[in-house]
Amino acid sequence: MVRPGVIHADLNNELAPYNLFFPPDPGSSLMCTVGGMVANNASGLRAVKYGTTEQYVLGLEVVTPQGDIIITGGMKSRAIKNVSGLNLTKLMVGSEGVLGVITKIRLRCFPKPRARGIAMAVFDRLDDAPATVLDVYQAGILPSGIEILDGSAIKAVNEFKPHIKLPDAEAILLFEVDGNPPSVEFEGDVIKEMAGKRARLVEWSTDPKRMAQLWEGRSVTAAAASRVRPDGSRIFAGEDISVPISRVADVLRAVRALGQKYGIQVVNYGHIGDGNVHTAPVINPEDPAEVEKVLQLVDEIHLLAIEMEGTTTGEHGVGAVRRRYAPLEHGIAHEYMLKTKQVFDPKGIMNPGKLI
Numbered sequence: 001m002v003r004p005g006v007i008h009a010d011l012n013n014e015l016a017p018y019n020l021f022f023p024p025d026p027g028s029s030l031m032c033t034v035g036g037m038v039a040n041n042a043s044g045l046r047a048v049k050y051g052t053t054e055q056y057v058l059g060l061e062v063v064t065p066q067g068d069i070i071i072t073g074g075m076k077s078r079a080i081k082n083v084s085g086l087n088l089t090k091l092m093v094g095s096e097g098v099l100g101v102i103t104k105i106r107l108r109c110f111p112k113p114r115a116r117g118i119a120m121a122v123f124d125r126l127d128d129a130p131a132t133v134l135d136v137y138q139a140g141i142l143p144s145g146i147e148i149l150d151g152s153a154i155k156a157v158n159e160f161k162p163h164i165k166l167p168d169a170e171a172i173l174l175f176e177v178d179g180n181p182p183s184v185e186f187e188g189d190v191i192k193e194m195a196g197k198r199a200r201l202v203e204w205s206t207d208p209k210r211m212a213q214l215w216e217g218r219s220v221t222a223a224a225a226s227r228v229r230p231d232g233s234r235i236f237a238g239e240d241i242s243v244p245i246s247r248v249a250d251v252l253r254a255v256r257a258l259g260q261k262y263g264i265q266v267v268n269y270g271h272i273g274d275g276n277v278h279t280a281p282v283i284n285p286e287d288p289a290e291v292e293k294v295l296q297l298v299d300e301i302h303l304l305a306i307e308m309e310g311t312t313t314g315e316h317g318v319g320a321v322r323r324r325y326a327p328l329e330h331g332i333a334h335e336y337m338l339k340t341k342q343v344f345d346p347k348g349i350m351n352p353g354k355l356i
């Protein structure tokens with residue numbers, strides 16, 4: 001049982017002595033709360049294998065806007081499996097505070113894997129990166145994370161931290177594998193073989209120091225994106241689209257073209273293993289003309305994601321910025337969402353103007 005104000009990283013530090021962990025791992029781990037993660041259905045680098053927060057929430061205590069305290073997932077249940085009743089837990093997870101205030105969270109934790117390995121693969125053709133991801137899956141391997149940095153992100157990282165010296169390329173993939181030592185080695189061998197079919201360079205390591213070096217470029221990408229120009233700030237809009245893996249290369253090319261159309265730098269990276277790419281526009285927020293242009297760019301990125309059989313947000317949530325796309329994304333189901341909101345919150349006092 002966890003209170004919603006617990007910081008994600010603190011929870012995992014508490015669980016570590018028991019060899020347990022709570023797998024969803026947002027980049028905001030050091031500052032985000034478990035309540036915020038549940039309300040946003042947050043995930044992160046390892047959603048490929050471990051999924052999103054919703055898979056770990058067994059039950060909730062929620063204070064409704066009408067003043068009731070409801071327990072989802074069974075009043076007294078401590079069961080891991082439970083299919084009784086309508087699943088109000090799932091309804092609450094990702095509801096972004098529009099249905100009630102979460103006051104307690106019953107979470108499922110997993111045993112910590114004993115070993116890790118990291119592979120880096122460097123590609124001269126963008127299309128080869130998603131194709132390799134699909135090859136790895138088809139070879140029966142499910143890495144714990146698969147990340148992409150395209151040319152824009154590689155350049156941003158090398159300018160921000162020159163000592164990292166990422167190879168100049170159209171795309172870099174980073175695979176993380178976890179599990180027991182023999183299975184990690186086996187999976188690493190398969191990834192090397194699959195990536196080797198298309199990549200210019202593949203490196204695999206289970207040495208902690210080398211793994212940290214291989215991963216360093218990815219770990220600083222978000223910070224690097226904000227520094228591609230001295231007066232620039234990264235905009236958190238149009239930054240979280242998610243599309244089928246087979247369309248990632250197309251969507252990245254289209255976003256590059258849109259960036260050129262509006263004269264705005266966009267840095268592309270993210271969780272290619274589940275098709276969730278962060279396309280981060282960078283502007284001077286003090287310049288009204290740039291703000292006007294970026295709003296148009298962001299709108300085109302969101303519409304592009306929907307057009308490419310994806311969504312405007314894979315993990316960061318809807319909030320106020322993406323709410324306007326709800327009817328387009330959900331059709332008549334959106335009307336049922338509004339009716340559900342009405343049942344919980346007839347006076348519309350919970351987070352008005354957000355999510356739906």
Ligand SMILES: Cc1cc2nc3c(=O)[nH]c(=O)nc-3n(C[C@H](O)[C@H](O)[C@H](O)COP(=O)(O)OP(=O)(O)OC[C@H]3O[C@@H](n4cnc5c(N)ncnc54)[C@H](O)[C@@H]3O)c2cc1C
Binds near residue numbers: 037045222351
């Ligand atoms: C640098 C950075 C990196 C990020 N990386 C990731 C990432 O990798 N993956 C990812 O999924 N997200 C990411 N995010 C988005 C965000 O941090 C996460 O979704 C996080 O889980 C939100 O938690 P929070 O405590 O910051 O929530 P807040 O931002 O405070 O709240 C988020 C929403 O949840 C609602 N809420 C919060 N607590 C409750 C509660 N107790 N009951 C009901 N509603 C509540 C709020 O009203 C709000 O609508 C990132 C954000 C930043 C700034």
